Amino acid sequence: MSSVVHDTFAIERTYPAAPERVFAAWAAIEAKSQWFGDDAEVESIEAHTLDFRVGGGEHLTAKAGGQLYTFDSRYYDIVENERMVWAYEMHVDGRRMSVSVGSVELTPVPGGTRLVMTEQGAYLDGLDTSEQRQAGTEEFLGSLARYLERTA
């Protein structure tokens, strides 16, 4: 049974660093590899490439929990020190688990930079790593997410 759930979330952080430094941490592989894929759950990074320009993209392959995760993105909009918009897909062991649009907006604030990261995603049936959860997910996740939002 196939399923898709749609969701949008935004995460905000304020860093005590100038927008130029925050932007640079996304723009060069030497900097981005220091934080982007370096998760505690990640056992090893198999590959990581970054072509930071409109029409370029990023590729990351990592092993975590015995599974192979791949991240493939393409940049659609870049305004230096201000914003970037990309689309990306995630696979786990070759199964597509999500297709998303990511946006980062940087705003200078007193003492640093405010970063707002927004993700609009279509999360597919492969997203749960537990193998059992195959049944019963057809169309309810979307309405369930809306329901939970309404009753939060």
Add this chain to the structure above:
Amino acid sequence: MDAVFAALADPTRRRLVERLDDGPATVSELARPLPISLPAVVQHVQVLEACGLVRSEKVGRVRTCRLEVTRLQTVQDWIDARRRGWERRLDRLGDYLDSTAPTAETDRIPPKGENP
């Protein structure tokens, strides 16, 4: 968790959960707006009880059902897990920016409230 998702996959059971979100109800109150028989509603309630989303108790001849909000919260937690990957990434970005911060002279940012 699988049982909760499977239980909520049914539109009738979602309507029952939505109704119980407004407050406890008897089985016949739950059945009244639905185009299905009372025994069918009882079966759906049993599925919701089995996965822990609903609790019911019988007083005399009347069975009253209530929603187990904490169980519903576990579903919300599952959905929230997706954003956590980005939260951790952005925290690591903060650590990275701290660890690579230039000396105060070259990258001086006025603190809050200070006029540059």
